[in-house]
Amino acid sequence: MTASQSQLSHALRSQRLNQITHEPHSRLDSLVKSHDPFSSRERFARFVAAQYLFQYDLEKLYNTPALIELVPDLPARCRVKQARLDLADLEHPLPQGDETIREQSLSTGAALAWLFVSEGSKLGAAFLLKRMPALGLSETFGARHLGEPEGGRAQGWKHFVAALDGVVLDAEQERQAEAAAIAAFERFVVHLERCFA
Structure with missing residues (x-):
């Protein structure tokens, strides 16, 4: 076991997932930049479409009773409705x-x-929202899905x-969690490529 593997095995789950997804997260960031989604409303609308598809994937998870027991405000955290309204504002x-993720038993x-x-x-x-005035958009028009969650971003993240x-997860469930975090980034890449095709 290397030193970094040893650190991973003892780190908090959130820290492990952060470390494991560092590379796919960086790749996704580069891909987003390559599509230049903040250069025009039309390009931003394609970015929002990818966000909508990802939130659609997760909509059922945000409304799963067993998960709501762990995170009581989970249903309010879903942004599928906001993304849908943003697309209407942007006339996109x-x-x-599709049901690929929604039908999986996770x-x-x-x-x-x-x-x-x-x-x-x-x-x-929060950083993306600062770029919205240049496009004539805000958290009440066209960029709702980027809006500040109730109670604030930092507090919401801390609670989650x-x-x-x-x-408490067993070793197999930990492995599943790590694979799922990477799969989530890969799924967003698929949506992004589809929406900018």
């Missing part, structure tokens, strides 16, 4: 989502890992991470 057609660890990726993106959304780190 609503893309057709373990608690895997489900939380998918949500970890979605919830983590809200932290970066506490729930994620507090759940």
